[in-house]
Amino acid sequence: MYLLLGATGVGKTLLLRKIKNFYTKDESEKSMSTIPTVGTNIVKVSVDKKREGSVREVGGAMGPIWFKYYSECHAVMFVIDVANPCQVSSSCIQLLTVLSHKELQQKPFIIIFNRSDIPxxxxxxxxxxxxxxxxxxxxxxxxxKVVDVSARQEENLTEIMQWMITRWEKITC
Structure with a gap:
């Protein structure tokens, strides 16, 4: 299972929706708005055209108890909103806290700088x-791994998908 973390409002839910529909291009979810996740959200994602993996999105407001989900994950996706400089410092502290946790010290990370399309x-x-x-x-x-993306514009999502495929192959071997 992939664990998707980040502060409230950084775009985790939209990113997860875009990743989920990366291969299917489901148009029905395209116009849906998002609201902050309360609790957790587990979504099956097509890692490639043949295989699926689970992504657990944990709401940003649940930061103090994120650690309860660490033992279940095989890899961590951490999202930072680069269009909100005021939030970057708190995201940095959260990132350092997550990276230093004992249960995650051998688990691969992708740091996703979201909203890179917004001036x-x-x-x-x-x-x-x-x-x-x-x-x-x-x-x-x-x-x-570090990647700049725009979930809304679907820019650079391929890099995330390639990272997920690599992690998935290592998990299942």
């Missing part, structure tokens, strides 16, 4: 510098 006062590369992301990755015990 912001701070560019995603500057946010990564402010977060000292290179140092975080170097000090981390787990493998980490």
């Amino acid at each position: 912001s006062q701070v560019k995603p590369c500057n946010i990564k510098q402010l977060m000292r992301l290179d140092d975080v990755i170097q000090a981390a015990k787990q493998p980490i």
